[in-house]
């Protein structure tokens with residue numbers, strides 16, 4: 001007890017508040033280290049708060065059995081180490097050495113390096129000058145990357161001073177923060193403006209400047225992702241490895257996006273792409289696109305092509321495009337090296353036997369493979385035999401001598417090479433042995449000098465084997481960090497399952513718009529901006545996230561609201577003859593491409609005696625709350641000067657309404673309560689344009705088709721039989737006639753649509769097919 005009281009007293013002397021001092025004195029981990037540090041620094045009777053805080057920081061960072069605690073504590077007391085960054089560097093330095101070399105220590109920790117306020121000012125000025133345009137465009141979202149850049153340039157500068165100077169410069173250039181810099185306010189404003197929009201687009205509208213889906217890199221500077229190491233901060237088995245690495249990279253961040261070319265990319269990959277490219281971009285680094293092509297059985301050319309096209313479509317440009325297979329020779333040499341080091345052996349167990357050796361909770365204890373202790377020479381010969389085709393598939397594998405005692409199920413004697421007589425898309429028949437993911441991935445990362453190997457959490461358990469292998473080979477060791485997979489409700493994303501949907505013809509192909517592959521979303525009309533903004537806003541944490549599909553739809557709806565020209569279409573046509581107009585009456589009507597935004601322009605449509613309206617906009621039984629067309633009722637036609645009033649309903653022999661007769665209220669009538677869309681029936685003016693409309697709903701009935709409680713029959717039993725509705729003959733106004741594939745429109749009062757690649761847009765037998773991207777959230781024109 002006395003001892004604790006004494007510790008509390010000392011801790012308070014160096015600046016800890018009483019509560020914190022008591023807490024620390026009782027903390028078995030930090031308490032003793034903190035006490036040692038204070039004693040070694042000779043500061044039991046007190047010091048200034050900054051020194052105390054640095055000692056406390058040291059206590060939280062250094063292992064308790066380090067013999068260098070005193071050395072660093074003294075350096076803190078003498079003010080040689082004056083910032084957390086310096087203490088952190090010191091902890092890192094001493095972790096790697098037995099004896100401290102003072103000169104080297106000082107160099108590594110920036111001892112004596114004084115960064116003057118003038119130097120800081122100059123660096124900020126230069127940076128702002130060179131990045132001015134980007135800053136003006138991205139505003140305050142760009143401050144994070146700028147600060148990261150400065151901190152890399154002036155590693156030992158006072159961080160606070162750096163930040164303050166930068167902020168001063170930013171305000172001088174772009175002014176203080178305003179609504180544009182507050183995402184919540186920006187969204188709220190956009191919402192308010194949408195609400196204000198009149199039910200019919202008839203009203204005069206002011207300019208709309210809101211831009212949905214503006215991208216920023218904030219997500220990189222939030223949460224765990226913001227805490228990853230800086231280049232040079234990852235410990236190596238040999239110091240020279242880091243020196244070579246930094247020389248090769250120029251201290252830049254290197255990341256990679258490594259898809260297996262066994263299918264099309266999906267929305268989950270959009271997250272991976274944004275994380276990897278975004279992380280590098282935010283830190284001034286570069287990103288590889290690396291095809292992870294070690295499984296020739298599943299790989300096809302169309303996948304390679306589609307992956308690159310998709311990455312580019314999303315707006316990312318790989319620094320270099322590589323293939324794991326580029327390194328097959330090197331990988332093989334390293335495998336031989338591993339055997340020579342006594343760390344790999346050739347095994348002849350069957351797959352089943354190998355699995356059994358791993359053991360596991362319900363599978364019994366782990367046990368060694370009988371081939372584990374073969375002599376090195378024999379292993380070398382056998383590996384050569386594998387390579388020379390002397391074994392059939394399944395008869396031999398090369399296994400790494402990892403750890404048969406470790407409880408980690410992904411860290412044991414993993415297979416490095418297997419025999420496979422499959423022609424490789426790139427290397428042809430050259431190899432009959434192929435390296436596994438566990439052998440390949442970390443080595444390729446190492447060869448490419450990747451600083452941050454970012455992947456999803458199912459690889460968390462593979463970290464041990466990743467680090468083991470590069471250390472065993474004494475090659476540069478990147479850092480692996482994992483984030484949660486992204487999933488979307490009412491769909492599945494795994495490429496293997498997508499493949500099944502395609503091969504069983506449940507969907508038409510990988511780009512069937514009901515899927516959430518990126519080519520499918522593209523075809524359906526989703527924009528890269530909306531997809532990128534969505535995955536960034538979802539954020540990057542270690543938790544797997546299942547996001548409701550409606551959230552993704554809201555992003556695309558917002559974006560299309562900004563960019564899609566409006567045209568009028570009729571899904572279920574009902575003919576209206578306006579009896580008081582002449583047979584040859586025609587008036588050119590101007591339709592704004594986007595109400596309230598003149599910059600989007602307008603187009604012209606003919607208004608004639610016969611028009612079509614949507615059957616759903618007419619009701620024979622009127623009621624006082626109904627404002628569209630009904631017998632003797634008046635309704636406005638969008639963009640037409642005067643409204644029409646229904647005067648007669650014509651039916652066929654079976655009582656179906658086939659035509660409406662109406663009167664054009666050119667002599668002035670009461671103002672209509674609502675306006676409906678219409679399309680002229682005038683072959684002379686090429687109106688209407690016939691279109692095929694495809695509407696989609698969820699492909700799976702349940703939110704999580706993989707949930708065996710909700711879906712006991714398995715995910716394939718959960719297919720929604722009504723996921724596709726085709727309207728073979730809808731009518732559009734002439735504004736659509738020159739469309740191209742992928743053009744996007746808002747069909748006024750209906751939804752957002754995109755021209756599909758099944759359309760035939762040239763030649764005589766022209767056919768326009770459109771996909772409904774999303775419906776309009778609110779059918780604000782109705783009622």
Ligand SMILES: Nc1ncnc2c1ncn2[C@@H]1O[C@H](COP(=O)(O)OP(=O)(O)OP(=O)(O)O)[C@@H](O)[C@H]1O
Nearest residue numbers: 258259260268269271272455456485486493494495
């Ligand atoms: N749903 C997802 N969310 C986030 N990242 C993902 C998702 N799926 C794959 N990734 C990441 O994308 C990168 C490329 O993955 P790869 O194409 O090899 O996918 P995969 O894991 O085999 O995908 P799938 O299981 O869907 O077939 C990897 O780093 C992987 O971790």
Ligand SMILES: NC(=O)CC[C@H](N)C(=O)O
Nearest residue numbers: 258259260292454455459
């Ligand atoms: N580490 C990773 O990113 C894994 C990528 C690898 N292509 C896979 O199998 O998913």
